[in-house]
Amino acid sequence: MEESVRVRVKQLAEAGDAALPAYASDGAAGADLRAALHEPLVLTPGARALVPTGLAVELPAGYEMQIRPRSGLAAKHGVTVLNSPGTIDSDYRGEVKVLLINLGSESVTISSGERIAQAVIAPVTKAAFVFVDTLSGTQRGEGGFGSTGRD
Ligand SMILES: O=c1ccn([C@H]2C[C@H](O)[C@@H](COP(=O)(O)OP(=O)(O)OP(=O)(O)O)O2)c(=O)[nH]1
Ligand SMILES: [Mg+2]
Numbered sequence: 001m002e003e004s005v006r007v008r009v010k011q012l013a014e015a016g017d018a019a020l021p022a023y024a025s026d027g028a029a030g031a032d033l034r035a036a037l038h039e040p041l042v043l044t045p046g047a048r049a050l051v052p053t054g055l056a057v058e059l060p061a062g063y064e065m066q067i068r069p070r071s072g073l074a075a076k077h078g079v080t081v082l083n084s085p086g087t088i089d090s091d092y093r094g095e096v097k098v099l100l101i102n103l104g105s106e107s108v109t110i111s112s113g114e115r116i117a118q119a120v121i122a123p124v125t126k127a128a129f130v131f132v133d134t135l136s137g138t139q140r141g142e143g144g145f146g147s148t149g150r151d
Contacts, residue, residue, distance in 0.1 A: 001027050005121055007065075008058040012036075012095055018054025021119050030068055030118025033098060037112040043102035048082055051098045051116055059090040059121070066120040067098055073116065078104025081117055090124075 001023075011018050021031035035041070036054030043049060059065055067086030073079040082101040098117045102108050110116060140147075 005060060005063060007060070007121065010056045010058075012054050012056060014054075019113070021055070028118075030120045032070070032115040033067070033096070033117045033119055035098075035110050035112055035114050035116045037110070040112070041110040043079065043100060043108045043110065045102055045105050045107065048099060048101040049110075051100050051110065053096045053098065055096050056093055057088065057096060058093070059088065061090050062124055062126075063090055064088060064122055064124050065096070066122055067096070068118050068120055070115060070118055077106075077108045078102060079108050079110075085120070086117075088119075 009020055018036040019034050021033050023031050033053050033055075036052050041049055041051065057065065065088035067081055067084070067088065069080040069084055079100055079102050082099045086099060088096055096119075100110070100116060
């Protein structure tokens with residue numbers, strides 16, 4: 001897959017040599033993000049932690065970075081991204097952090113350099129929100145939350 005968007009990445013001094021987000025295969029949608037830790041982090045069952053990556057990014061205007069879970073971590077250990085997908089705004093210049101939660105029944109140790117999540121770069125549509133008095137009619141109308149397929 002050809003790279004079409006340039007994302008400037010800054011290594012944060014205190015994190016040392018944090019690695020660039022990297023695509024694990026040619027067609028990977030997400031670039032893996034690694035933990036940047038001074039010491040291993042223990043996530044007890046039910047615990048959550050905002051895990052630093054040691055990186056700050058400059059996304060082009062009109063794009064976001066989505067922080068998504070890695071299915072391997074979720075399937076093996078029950079560790080996922082609590083606010084999935086996390087949103088990195090194009091004007092954010094702080095450290096990219098990953099909010100992990102351990103939904104498993106055993107403690108999980110996250111080591112520095114471990115791949116903890118994946119970043120998907122996606123275009124953003126910016127809407128103009130306007131108040132109106134009436135909305136157009138549709139077959140669905142106000143039905144939702146499982147309203148279809150009933151007799
Ligand atoms: O998983 C995440 C989610 C967010 N952020 C950073 C980048 C993002 O641009 C900023 C704000 O995120 P969000 O809009 O989701 O949080 P908020 O609670 O609405 O905070 P704010 O008022 O700062 O927008 O926090 C992360 O580093 N990791
Ligand atoms: Mg916000």
